[in-house]
Amino acid sequence: MAKKPSVEFVLRPFEGLPGEPDWVALREVVPAATAPVRTTKEHGARDVVITTVLPAGWLALHRTDGTVLVALQNNAGSGDASRDVAAVLLAALELEPGSPLETAPPVEPGPRLQDVLDLSVPFEVTVHEGFDYWLGSDAEITSEVTASLEEANATIVPTRKLTAVDAAYWCRMGAREYLRWAMPHDEQQMIDALARLHAERESGIGDARFVGYFRACGVVVPVWDLAPGTEAEELEKPAQEFLTRFDRALADTSALDPAARRARAGLVARQVTLR
Missing domain, CATH: 3.30.1460 (Yope Regulator; Chain: A,)
Incomplete structure (x- = not known):
């Protein structure tokens, strides 16, 4: 039986990306923040929002308003966080509007963020006081959604950039x-x-x-x-x-x-x- 190819460990997975230190901060220490990125023409020149976390531990979310959000703080781990996030991002682009990505793609060699993203787009971080940005302008605000947001917001560590x-x-x-x-x-x-x-x-x-x-x-x-x-x-x-x-x-x-x-x-x- 052939051995599955493995992903090599990368010590500085976000090296070479615009704003590498901010990528690290959003992955490790900032509770609620977003930054826009854009994929290369090869990958559709799509606008995507990188975020710290998403509800229910989702890896990504294609909102009904068309916005695609990809979470940096997740448990998917191949040894190369850039490859892991790129795999999630590419899978998220295939989601139907209104759908979350709950399961990580298979761990296997593949393109990294440095290959998938347009590196001319600056990584401009917005820190949020709460997680209300999860919702689109056309989201249905039910009592369950409100309760979930209140619970998440109650645990947030106040942070400023x-x-x-x-x-x-x-x-x-x-x-x-x-x-x-x-x-x-x-x-x-x-x-x-x-x-x-x-x-x-x-x-x-x-x-x-x-x-x-x-x-x-x-x-x-x-x-x-x-x-x-x-x-x-x-x-x-x-x-x-x-x-x-x-x-x-x-x-x-x-x-x-x-x-x-x-x-x-x-x-x-x-x-x-x-x-």
Whole structure:
């Protein structure tokens, strides 16, 4: 019996897509957001909406108004998230209006998002306060639909996207606020830069304390613990100022001094990986 071809693991599945860090953020940390994409002419030049999640864990939804939504946060896993999402997207284009995609396509080699999408279209994220965007303008709002939305909205983590810098997301978890900032740079160079700043006591953003980082889809995501009550708009200028310092540290290719080496060891010891 012939062995089925397998899908190779890809550490940075969204590399090469416009807005790679935002793709990672929507897949891993943002609860409710959308971004429009368009398929290539080969795949029909169709407009599609990428979203974080869909009701009932659906992988995709072809709404009755013609809008096709594809969820990034799903359990389909071949080792290449780009291939998985592309397979879902292509299957979603074949759905009848009003139909969800509930089951993932078979795991097998196939086109990736980098092959399916028009890469000239920017990945422009809109963060939503709730999941009402699931419904089209002509959707039937029944009591069951209302109850489902209310349940989903009750669990949402308030999140805002900063406008002054790319792929940085403020969130409020209970009584605490955090900033999580996905960055596309080489991991080792980025950790060196963060270590230099941490050793120089310049790793904060305003009053926000840099507490470490995690890795998701091959992208490093630094995290800051904010002063209680900090709102997203208060971070815009401090984030720009941090980015200036970070770019300077990133450009420094000299050997780390002892303080920076100690800071680096501490950062690496605390980092975690998400998928």
